[in-house]
Amino acid sequence: MKFRSIQTRLIQFMLAVTTIPLLLSLIITFSHTRESVKEQTVNENIRLIYQGATNLRNYMNSINRASLSVYSDSYFLRNLALDPDNHRVIAELYATLQAIQTGMEDIHQIYLHNYLTGQSTQVSSNLPRREFRKEPYRRIEQFGPGPAAVEPIHEVHNYGFPRRPADITDFKVITFYRSINNIPSPEQYALMAIDVKLDSILAICDQLYAKGEEQLYLIDDTGSIMYSPNPDEIGQPFADQTLLNEIAKEKQGYYDGKQAMVIYEKLDLPYAPWTLVKQIPHKTLYKNSTELTGINAIIAIFALLVVIFGTLWISIRITRPIKQLTSYMNQVQTGRLDVDIDVTSPDEIGILSRRFRNMMDTINNLILREYRLELANKTNQLKALQAQIDPHFLYNALQSIGTLALQHKVPRIYSLLSSLANIMRYNMRNSEAKVTLQDEIHHVRLYLELQKQRFRDQLEITWDLEPESLQAPVPKMILQPIVENYFKHGMNTRDTVGRLSISSRITEEHRLVVVVENNGTSIEEDRLAAIRRMLADPSGYEPRSGDAGDISIGLMNVLMRLNLYTDNKAVLTIENAVPHGVIVTLNINAWGE
Known part of the structure; x- marks a missing residue:
């Protein structure tokens, strides 16, 4: 019961409508932010890396152009082929190499090996050095197939020359190699190596x-x-x-x-x-998106706490007056009709409480008035009872008359008086609202026995009763009004003998069917249609005077009592028989289900 309370449901509802959107918002925001940050970061870094690669490409192209400057010197290739001991030739070669070495800040030293003369030259910030070698210190083929190649980062060295005290070799460089050819001939004259510092x-x-x-x-x-x-x-x-x-x-x-x-x-x-x-x-x-999501989560938690406390406050404001009103109702249920209902809230609960208090005041007033009327009526009822004939006295009187008829040897009178007495006794069984069909049939037999005495040979009665159907429970006094309609409205003994047939059976659907058929006067078609409309819609029925009105009242009474005890599942139909007469059919649940 606690989990079905308004307070619990209100809290659950408020938490659901608050938590679910907040969580969805956090998830969507986090996902969207991650993707946005990812896309923005990727685009920015693609441009940044592209610019960095362009700068490196330009830087390496500048070193490449510096190495190609030897071809712009018309004397350089010629001097490679001249006498290596010629001081002018040596000076011109040194000047070209030093121009390259000093032309770029990051060039540490230049090494040149002349294949034509076998001379290796090293040019650095110190004095240049040279010596004759059969092979260069490195070959360009070790680093690439083209006319230019780059040796990966390595410790700086002296290209095989003896180390000098002023030499600095505790840093790393890359070496750019250039093959110097006798253009346009592919003949290689020399190999130049340029050591480049990594600073740029x-x-x-x-x-x-x-x-x-x-x-x-x-x-x-x-x-x-x-x-x-x-x-x-x-x-x-x-x-x-x-x-x-x-x-x-x-x-x-x-x-x-x-x-x-x-x-x-x-x-x-x-x-x-x-x-x-x-x-x-x-x-x-995703650092920024994570921080933003954390901020949103803190805000969401704060909002959720506000909603929880607000929901608790609102639910208490709603449920407390209801619980208080329930307490008042429990006191009223125990018999305390004078309980003081004190609810002053101006909302709907307060209006309900005040209406309940007014209702209790009205009930107390009505009880007091009815109590006084009851006291006033007791005297009148006592006087009325004294003026009534006791039904038991009448029943006992009939029994005494029947005994006297036997004493005078008139048994038929005794039989009729006994039938009438049993009919009265059946009617006086007020404590029984439902009886078996067998009891109802027995009552109708007694009634028909009296009618038989009246009409004698002008009345024939036929019974066709299925034994199983006799034990079915039915409301009391449902057959006599139908049978009585025949004697009041339909029996005509001037032209033929009156015939009355009563049958009963149990269907496969466990329903009791009772058919009462007579050969009396048929009902006029317009009146029959009116009776059927009344039986189909009892709420719209208006009684009429005359025979059809009396028939309607009796059948209406039977149908209402059948529906009362069978949960509105009973069916009562009426139709004219051929060539004349009336057929009334009752169809109800066999065992009152």
């Missing part, structure tokens, strides 16, 4: 990610790391082979990994096939 590359890469929250890698085509937030990883192979396989499929793009969003862009340079890879952890990617 690091500066470009540092601007492409948020340190501590994101990771950025510059990876070459061999999988070696050229840039990493962790300096110890520079020059080491990239560990995530799955990521390498993924970024190898397209020139640029992104994909959502298990732990992070990955955005990549390839430089697409023949001598520098590098790839910029940026990893944005999901925690960082």
Whole structure:
């Protein structure tokens, strides 16, 4: 009962209509925010990585152009083929290499190996050095098939020259190799190697990610790391082979990994096939959406608490007067009709309580008035009883007359008086509202025995009673009014003998069917139609004077009592017999179901 109370249902309803929309709003907002943040972040970082790749591409192209400047020097290729001991030739070669070395801030040193003379030259901030070698310190074929290639990040070295005290070798560089050919002939004259510091590359890469929250890698085509937030990883192979396989499929793009969003862009340079890879952890990617969802959740919880307390307050304001009114009703139920109902709330519950109080005042007044009327009527009833003939006295008197008839040897008189006495006794059984069909048939037999005495040979009675049907319960006094209508309105003994037939049976649907048929005068069609309308709609029936009106009243009384005891499932039909007469059929539940 507690879970069915208005207070409980109101709380459940308010929680449902509040919690469900809030949860749906949080879920939709969180999902939409995540997708919006993801899309915005991806687009911004695609543009950022593209710009970073463009900057790196331009930077490497500037080194490439610096290496190609030897072809713009008309004396450089010629000097490669001249006597290596010629001081003018040596000076011109040094001047060209130093111009390249000083032309860009990040160039640490330049190494040149002349295949024609076997001379290797090193040019750095210190004095240039040279020596004769059969082979260069490195061959370009080790790093790429074209005329230019890049050696991955490595510790700076002296290209085989003896170390000098002023040499600095505790940093890393990349080396750009350029094959110097006798254009347009593919004949290779020399190999130039340019050591480039990582400062500019690091500066470009540092601007492409948020340190501590994101990771950025510059990876070459061999999988070696050229840039990493962790300096110890520079020059080491990239560990995530799955990521390498993924970024190898397209020139640029992104994909959502298990732990992070990955955005990549390839430089697409023949001598520098590098790839910029940026990893944005999901925690960082969805940081703003998570914070926004947390704020919304706090607001939702606060709103939910307000709703809960508001619902409790409203439900108490509603249910407390109801409980108080219920308490008053319980007191009234125990017999305390003078209970003081004190509910002063101005709402509907207060109006109901005041109406209930007015009703109790009216009931008390009516009880008091009826009590006084009852006292006033007792005297009148006592006088009326004294003036009435006691039905038992009348029944006993009939018995005495019957005994006297036997003493004078007139048994027929005794039989008729006994029938009349039994009819009176049956009528006086007021405590029985329902009897068996057998008792009702016995009563009708007594009644017909008296009518038989009246009409003698002008009346024939036929019985067709199914034994099983005699035990069916029926309302008392339902057959005599139907049979009596025949003697009051339909019997005509001038032309033929009156015949009355009564039958009963039980149908397969367990319903009791009783048919009363006579050969008396048929009912006129318009009156028969009126009687049928009355039986079909008893509420719209208006009694009429005359024979048909009397028939209607008797049949109406029978039908009302049948419906009263059979839950409005009884059927009473009336029709004219052929060639004349009336047939009345009762159809009711056999066992009062």
